[in-house]
Amino acid sequence: MRRRVVITGCGVVTAAGTELEPFWRNIMAGTCFIGPVRHFSCPGMDPLTGTEVELPEADASTENARGGRCGQLTLAAARRALDHAGLRAGSPASEGGGVVVGTTLGEERQVGELDDRWPASGADSIDPGFFSRSDNHRLATLVAARHGLGGPTVVSATACSSGNAAIAWAYELVSSGGADLMLAIGADALTRSIYTGFLRMGALSKSICHPFDRRLDGVTFGEGAGALVLEEAEHARRRGATLHAELAGYGLSNDAHHITAPDPNGEGTVAAIRQALATSGTALGEVDYVSAHGTGTPYNDVAETKAMKAVFAERAAKVPMSSIKSMLGHTNGAASAIEAVACTLALRHQAVPPTANLTEPHPDCDLDYVPLRGRPMPVGTCLNLSAGFGGFNVCTVLKRAP
Numbered sequence: 001m002r003r004r005v006v007i008t009g010c011g012v013v014t015a016a017g018t019e020l021e022p023f024w025r026n027i028m029a030g031t032c033f034i035g036p037v038r039h040f041s042c043p044g045m046d047p048l049t050g051t052e053v054e055l056p057e058a059d060a061s062t063e064n065a066r067g068g069r070c071g072q073l074t075l076a077a078a079r080r081a082l083d084h085a086g087l088r089a090g091s092p093a094s095e096g097g098g099v100v101v102g103t104t105l106g107e108e109r110q111v112g113e114l115d116d117r118w119p120a121s122g123a124d125s126i127d128p129g130f131f132s133r134s135d136n137h138r139l140a141t142l143v144a145a146r147h148g149l150g151g152p153t154v155v156s157a158t159a160c161s162s163g164n165a166a167i168a169w170a171y172e173l174v175s176s177g178g179a180d181l182m183l184a185i186g187a188d189a190l191t192r193s194i195y196t197g198f199l200r201m202g203a204l205s206k207s208i209c210h211p212f213d214r215r216l217d218g219v220t221f222g223e224g225a226g227a228l229v230l231e232e233a234e235h236a237r238r239r240g241a242t243l244h245a246e247l248a249g250y251g252l253s254n255d256a257h258h259i260t261a262p263d264p265n266g267e268g269t270v271a272a273i274r275q276a277l278a279t280s281g282t283a284l285g286e287v288d289y290v291s292a293h294g295t296g297t298p299y300n301d302v303a304e305t306k307a308m309k310a311v312f313a314e315r316a317a318k319v320p321m322s323s324i325k326s327m328l329g330h331t332n333g334a335a336s337a338i339e340a341v342a343c344t345l346a347l348r349h350q351a352v353p354p355t356a357n358l359t360e361p362h363p364d365c366d367l368d369y370v371p372l373r374g375r376p377m378p379v380g381t382c383l384n385l386s387a388g389f390g391g392f393n394v395c396t397v398l399k400r401a402p
Contacts, residue, residue: 002175005248006401008241009085009229010341011077013059014328015051015222018076020084024345028374030356032327034208034220042192045199049208050190051222051329068107069189069223071142073334077185077225078143085229086241087181090148093239097181098151099140100170102162104333104388106136106155108191143183151179159388160293160330162186163226163337167396168250170230180235186337187225194221194332201260209296209330210357211323212305212365216296222329226337228344233402243401245344248381249280255391261299266307268393269293273311273383276395282381284312287319289352289377291339291384292369294323295330300387302364309367320377322370326356336386336394343382343398351376 010020015033017023026033037048059076078099087094140153152173158165163186170182198204198219205218230247237243253275255268262268277284292304309316324342325331331338346352351374358371384396 003177004233004246004402005171005174005230006233006236006243007228007245007247007344008231008236008243009081009087010244010344011080011084011227012338012341013053013055013073013076014224014338015053016328018053018056020345024349027324027327027342027353028351030327030354030373032208032356034329037190040190040192042195045195048195049220052190053224070103070107070187071139073189073223073225074101074139074185074187075142075146077187077227078147078183081183081227081229082147087229089146094147094149094181096151096179097149097183098153098173098179099143099149099183099185100154100156100166101139101143102156102166102186102333102337103136103139104157104159104162104188105191105194106139108193139187143185149183158392159390160332161336161386161388161392161394162333163335164340164384164386164394164396167228167247167337167340168252168394171247171250174230174232180232182230183227184230184337185225185227186334188223188332188334190221190223203297205296208357209326211292211294211296211326211355212301212362212369213358214360214362216298216301216362218297219295220329222331224328224331224334224338226334226341228337228340245347245401246399248282248397248399249276250397251275251279251395253393255393257391260389262303262387262391264303266303266310268391269304269307269385269387270310272393272395273307276383276397280397282397284315286381287383288379289346289382290319290321291343291382292321292323293385293387294325294355296325301362304385305365305367317367320352320368320370320375322353322355324353326358336384340384340396340398343384346379346382347398347400350379352379
């Protein structure tokens with residue numbers, strides 16, 4: 001029998017805020033944080049546009065930097081989520097707890113720095129500990145070691161759906177009895193390769209991303225991390241934890257269509273949503289809000305709109321759906337984890353965040369995308385959608401706490 005899984009802690013590290021309340025205020029206001037990228041350059045492409053995180057000094061310490069930039073973001077979000085859940089490192093409540101980290105590129109920025117240094121200074125200039133700091137497994141083991149989490153420890157890489165996949169994996173472990181507590185994290189840092197790759201594909205926005213808008217012309221990137229503490233409901237109650245939301249189920253699918261382009265009719269997204277509704281025992285009429293993948297590309301946004309219509313039929317236009325990537329940029333593996341935190345806050349505050357930069361809808365995007373500013377409204381159930389290159393689709397279902 002499946003066990004109920006609740007969310008008892010959240011953490012975010014984003015350009016919109018590195019604490020929950022400022023983050024929520026900023027995204028509800030529809031404030032766009034996309035601007036010039038200052039911390040690195042891409043010769044021949046500058047100036048770059050995106051969102052960068054200004055980490056507080058404690059999170060940017062030398063000790064945290066040992067894991068590289070992505071490691072810093074991962075550790076910062078993990079600490080915030082555990083603090084929010086009232087958990088101390090190595091406490092009895094977290095004994096046997098585990099970690100799942102989702103990432104697209106991991107410590108690719110460090111690998112890029114190695115590529116620069118090697119030809120310029122020779123192999124002897126490379127720190128012998130470089131490999132242990134740059135391998136993606138390090139993201140999960142850093143968190144596990146820092147917080148005494150000796151349970152299941154996993155890194156998931158399913159492109160831009162990696163954060164949601166990490167949440168689904170952690171849910172599976174808790175609901176099946178594999179662990180009483182799991183920390184699910186999505187994290188990614190800005191890198192040269194992501195800019196170069198999307199520029200060459202013609203999928204990089206020439207300005208800022210405009211999800212679902214007539215001006216949509218491509219992706220704008222960002223960096224960040226989001227983290228959720230998932231617990232078995234009775235385990236959480238016994239330790240007196242606050243239940244912020246319930247994670248009720250998930251759906252996974254693959255478009256089986258193309259290595260980069262989504263299925264034009266959104267059939268993979270449809271399959272993931274329907275599976276998520278089935279596994280969570282959720283009726284279509286219960287869904288109050290959909291957190292869209294919403295990347296600002298015609299391929300994604302039109303396909304996602306078609307998927308909504310295929311699932312919800314005549315009710316599709318009545319279900320608010322928005323993309324906070326319009327404010328944060330696309331944070332790759334972090335995106336759907338940050339969006340899961342936004343869904344949790346939507347359930348708590350009974351309001352939904354907007355799609356910023358949306359002034360004139362694209363002709364093929366004719367649903368309710370909550371333009372410009374957030375909307376107070378009753379929220380009992382949220383769907384969190386994500387998609388990634390290779391056709392990876394994940395939908396998670398979040399509900400008000402039991």
